[in-house]
Amino acid sequence: MSATILRLWWIGAVAAVLLALPAIVRVGAPGMSNYLLNNYGIGSLVWVAFALSYDLSVGHAGTVTLAHPAFFGIGAYTAAVLSTGTHAPFLAAVVVAVVLAGAAALVVGALFFRLSDVFFAIGTLGVAFMANIVAVNWQSVTKGALCITQIPHPQGAADLTGRYYLILAIAAVTALVYVALTRGRVGRALAAVRGDEGLAQTFGANPFVYKMLAFVTGAMLAALVGVFQAHHISVVCPDTLGTFYTLNLLIIVFLGGVGTMRGVVLGAVLFTIIPELARFAQVLAQLVYGVVLLVVVLYAPDGVEGVLQRALHRRRGPVSIWGRETAGDPAEPKT
């Protein structure tokens, strides 16, 4: 079976399971179906879409931005303000939020892409703090610490199953955009800019354009997820833009495998499932979670994707993640 057919088979199988998930949990665990669909199904897909949008910048453009939750927050607050104030439909909120987040990302990128990596990270951290401060203090719009509540569920997706399919569609769109930007000519250019920006320039590539493309697209996708989240949980608070989310995103992409779609998806799913499972351990929950992260960092620095790649490597020849040589590669100089 060729690699393409095998890949299509896998994609089809995963899509079938995801589409059938509401029915599976209703039949398999009737008493817990809402809990499972909400906490595991929707919860995982929110993080999958959010983390994929983040990985465009961090994993592919090589720019560690700490402002990503600010764009998620722009989406969530736009949806909250429009739907509670003007009763705007979900799609209108999506359009406005995505445009606002894109414009904000253009400004942030134009200001900070001229800085070196570390200062770019610190600059974007400042943006995240500023966004949080605005959300807390601009009370006439955001209601500050009181939060915006009673945000209606999206029209046509008022029940949990409907919202599950809506976030599934959003995650699918995010995955398609992710693939479009990380394969072919743009993917090659991003790999080159991340790998050696100076060299990329000597081949005529303008690194600023490619970094900005990944950053702005990621911000717009994050806003899309933010709009969904506001309509899903019906409340938006200033901590939506907090740096706590940044930490979660970093954990997901590095736990799963930075710069790899499968790794980020697995990271997001594990990130959702592990704390839920560890919850039964009550006080030990955070400890269990911490131990899992430590084990990954110490024994699988390429993340879960690295472990998978090494396992597949035995059957399929040399592989690498971010240019690291894997076991048994032919990397020794032979000149």
Place this chain on the structure above:
Amino acid sequence: MNAAPARRASSSADIALDIRGLSKRFLGVQAVGGVDLRVRSGELVGLIGPNGSGKTTLMNCITGIMRADRGEVLIKGLRTSGWPAYRIARLRVGRIFQVVRVIPTLTVEDNLLFAVQDLQGDPLWARVLHLPATRRLDAEARGRAEECLSLVGLQDRRRQPAWSLSYGQRKLLAFASTLMADPDLLLLDEPMAAVNPAVIEHLARLIRTFHAAGRTVVIIEHNMKVIFDLCPRLVVLDRGAKIADGPAEDVRRDRAVIDAYFGTQRDARS
């Protein structure tokens, strides 16, 4: 290798590279001080000098990697001083670095495809949407990549990630990547450094072939046998200043050049 592109008829276009009074200082060190250099189209010029004489800095200023403090650079008659490196590269100026540089996570073939894609002129949105026109350009580039891989003998490694190549193979890949754009002006910074004699021989053959097709080449090299074999004209830098410029045989006997490499009699006495 493709036929040489049509040359411009104007006299300024006959000068491939014109450097006027170029200076670059790093804190207290004058790396390059007021260097003038004119290279005609189709010339093969060797740029030599002891370590620290400013050769690589000069090349960095020509290609936009560094910005000169003073002076100007004209490439094919266009004043390029202050231009970013990617804009200079779009004038079909190729560059090979002293320490070999390839994109490690890309395959050998993707390194070559990347080397030319930003010169093919398709808009960014067409690339994002993977439009058929963009895919056609990629297919064209694949044909050219096959040609370049055959030239350097890496055709069997096209699907291998670049990080898995040996140092010598990476040198050849870097050379092939630079050839992808069919540059009019090629700047080579120590292409023979740290590679075995077989690869040196191979690279020297490639440079001769490239130059014979009408291209302009400026090469920095410490391997004197290679440089005297390859270059009819030599330019010598010492402590950031040009101390000799002329036919290789004349430069070989030049007193200032001998002093720069081996020290003056006065240095020896002190």
